[in-house]
Amino acid sequence: MIRWLLLLFGGALLGGVVHLATIIILPRTATQDAFARLEKIAPINTVTALPAPKPTGATMPFMDPAFASAVCRYDLTEGPLKLTVPVSLAYTSISFYTRHDVAYYAINDRAAGRRVIELELMTPEQHNQMPEDEDITAADRLIVESPTINGLIAIRALAPEPGLMPMAQNAIANAKCVRQELSAASR
């Protein structure tokens, strides 16, 4: 009897280890996460408008139907990216996600405080390679450091009423994410 209880206890302890291991490994093995879903439809380093979510199907679950959205799936191996997003009338936000869909930075039109949001996205190494004086003089340059080489930028504009959706989509359609040569970026 005691033997079986001990085995049960040992099994439960081992179960705890299995639990923690699966939780930690799961994001690395998920085949249907947002990044994998977008990999199929979004080319690299280009802004792709996402279709509005419909009851018959959506790119991702829990998308907000009041927003026009676009993504830029980025790869920084060949240099930093420059992101330009015109602000729509109501509310525009740009969120940055790592390869495993963890949001590490977000900015909205009010925080950016201008008609066109301009951002530069680079890895910490690329940021370190920039000439130092550049960093100080360009105080109005928004530089975002990506913790991963790959990731997603989600650009979203609110249509406060369904009738304003075309306007929000237009603002998104003019967004650009362009790869920059490192030398050009630091000139």
Added chain:
Amino acid sequence: MRLLTGTLFALIVAAIVGLGTTYLALTRGAAFGALTIGSWTAWPKTGTADADPYARAAIARTGQLPIALGDGVSFTAQSDDNGKLLDGRCDVVLTGITPTARFWTLTLYNPDGELVANSINRFGFSSQEIVRHADGSFEIVATPRAQPGNWLPTGGVERYALVLRLYDTAVGVSTKAGREVPMPQVTTRSCP
């Protein structure tokens, strides 16, 4: 033989306990730092780089992009204030006001996070669309039958979830539940 059955038994227990708890944690939404106000729950930390392993696993499993904290906060309600699960065949009333935010949207999803089909193609409300009382409070009725005022059609589905997203808001990781964050009350008025 005794050793073999014993080991096998322990391993089976480990598999059941380990995978079972993982499944439960991911389907019940177990992440740290939950902010619960009435029937609404938000995980502000899930939208930051500090997201804990449970939040990361849940994000990967559902395949959604969580709303980043610099963008807003998303509150989910799966039951009314009495703990009754939201039923698309009942009349569910949302009354009250929302925390300060530049914009908010309220959206109705099925448990898988898909929009629910309905005759007028309304899937939710934004803060600008809503009809309010003189004091700024509002009342939204979620029901399959057409209603005057703010009607949120449920399409008659058995279970649904309401997601209230606050954009550009002060609500965040340091927010404590209480008087500073008034969330709408959710009550089931009548069931056929």
